[in-house]
Amino acid sequence: MTISPATLSPPARTTAPGALPGLALSVLLSSFGASSVNVALPTLQRAFSTSFAAVQWIVLAYLLAATAAAVGAGRLGDAIGRRRVLLAGIVLFTTASGACALAPSLPLLVAARALQGLGAAVMLALGMALAAGHTQGRTGRAMGLLGSMSAVGTALGPALGGLLLAGPGWRAVFAAMLPGAVLAFALVRRLPDDATVRSGGPFDVAGLLLLVGTLLAFALAATGAGAHWSYGVAALCTAAFVLVEARARAPLVPLALLRDRVTATGFATSALTMALMMTTMLVGPFYLGRALGLGAGGVGLALAAGPLVAALAGVPAGRLVDRHGARRTGMAGLAAMAVGAGVVALAPRAAGVAGWIVPLAVLTTGYALFQAANNTAVMEAAGIDRRGVAAGLLNLARQLGLIAGSALLGAVFAAGAPDPAHAAAAQVAAATHATFALAALLPLLGLGAASLVRAR
Structure with missing residues (x-):
């Protein structure tokens, strides 16, 4: 992250009223679609009289499709027009949401969820690319707002999904996405066409x-x-x-983006930070439940602190990026993440819930700072004609970070507590501390990489 305020474009307002709200709503819906269904899995298992392993594909189909399509969606937007492809993605997401709500069988529901994931990939990648293109001089604020909306969607999913599940039923969880998707389509339609997008040759x-x-x-x-x-x-x-x-x-991924120090460092550091964030989601429920003895409600409230802080910190983080530059803000965010993870690793069980929530708030605030800064730096460095594929690569890096964090840091936790659901409180606490001690090194690696980029 080597971009300074001087490298940013002159200030300008968004080119269409309602443009940024429409893009933010697209990002919120894609996150909501990923998080809202988890709470319904037990009900869906009973509804379709199937195994838990089978019903898990309702979640996996969405995530795998969204991950696999992230870069292709961005590249297609760069090639034929980002607004056009985003509108098509919203239509696909809307149609698939309706198909999910009406699905008569599990295979059809899984297929519809895969299509919904494809639409979500388009909405994430091109929502970010278009926001960068229509908010020159305020890119940091736009990236901060999108980060907040992603966190809101993640936090809102289980809460609203649970309410709908208790009321109208599981089909309403999918139907609830339809009004927001229609509104997003109406708002995004007001965006002007991409005048600077090049065709770039046949799709790879x-x-x-x-x-x-x-x-x-x-x-x-x-x-x-x-x-x-x-x-x-x-x-x-x-x-x-x-x-x-x-x-x-016309390569799907221009190798120049991977050779450029700013963009390559941005992709790698994004993966490292997401691996750390995955650790909080993976280890947190066991630490709070077994080591601290909280009930299900208490665990849920404590875990909600992270998305809540991220939602509140996103827009202020973006303002700091525009004011102080992406590099300085991003490095401050990485340092805060390292401090937060380090405090979790050192906090004794006697600190109770505060020993989790306070450092988690520091960690999540740091993540919001880093995300706004890193997304701004990568979008600016990628250039106008490659913003779509750059946004797709950022989303791909985050997904790979989630997968790697789940596998590697999950293995560290499992080594200390092989059966955390039934392990002693002290054993789970020790495993948690060891896992976060290792996880705290990840943002430090990002800081080192950013320092090397500047040194060169």
Whole structure:
């Protein structure tokens, strides 16, 4: 992150009234779609008389489709028009949400969720790219707002989903997304067409297929769902992907973005920070429930503190980016994340819930600062014609960070507490402290990388 205030474009207002709210709503809906269904899984298992392993595909189909399509959605927007592709993505998300609400069987529901995930990938990638393009001089504020909306969607999903589940039923959880999607479509339609987007040649289908193969193999290997040879398949697909992209006339991922120090560091650091955030979601319920003895309600409230802080900190973080520059704000955010994770690692059980919530608030505030700064730096460095694919790569990096954090840091936690649901409180606490001690190194690695970028 080497962008300073002087490198940013002159101040300008958004080019269409309601443009930024429409883009923010698109991001909120994509996050809501990912988080709202988890609470309904037990009900869906009973409704379709199936196993828990089978019903999990309702969640996995959405996440895998969104991850696999992230870069392709951004590249397609760069090629034929971001507004046009975003509107198509919202239509797909809306249609798929309706199909989910009406699904008569589990296979059809899973298929509809996959289509919904594809639409969500478009909404995330192009929502970010269009926000950067229509808020020159205020990119930090736009990125901060989108970060807040993502956190709001994540926090709102389980809460509203639970209320709808207790009232109208599980179909209402999916139907609830329809009014917001229609409103997002109406607002985004008011955006002007992309006057600066270049066609860039034919779409790189071979690159997309190889990227999807790489991601699926990596996800299966990292989550333990596939055999050990999945890592080998992922490595082979990665090598083939690099060769194809180097020769493609219009590559899915321009290798120049990966060679550029600002964008490459931004992608890598985004993955590192998401691995840390995954640790809070993975380890937190066991620490709060077993080590601190909270009930289900107390655990839920304590875990909600993170998304709440992120939602409140997003817009102020964006203002700080516009005022002080992406580099300085981003490094402050990484430092705060390291401090927050370090305090969790050192806090004794006697500190109680405060020993979790206070450092988590510091960690999450740091994450909001970093996200606003890093997204701004990458969007500015990518240039006008590559903002879509850059946003897609940022989303891809976050998903890979979530997968890697779940696999690697989850393994560290499991080594200390092999059966955390039934382990002694002291054992779970010790495993949590060890996991966060290692996790605190991740933002420090990001700080080191950012310092090296400046040194060069």
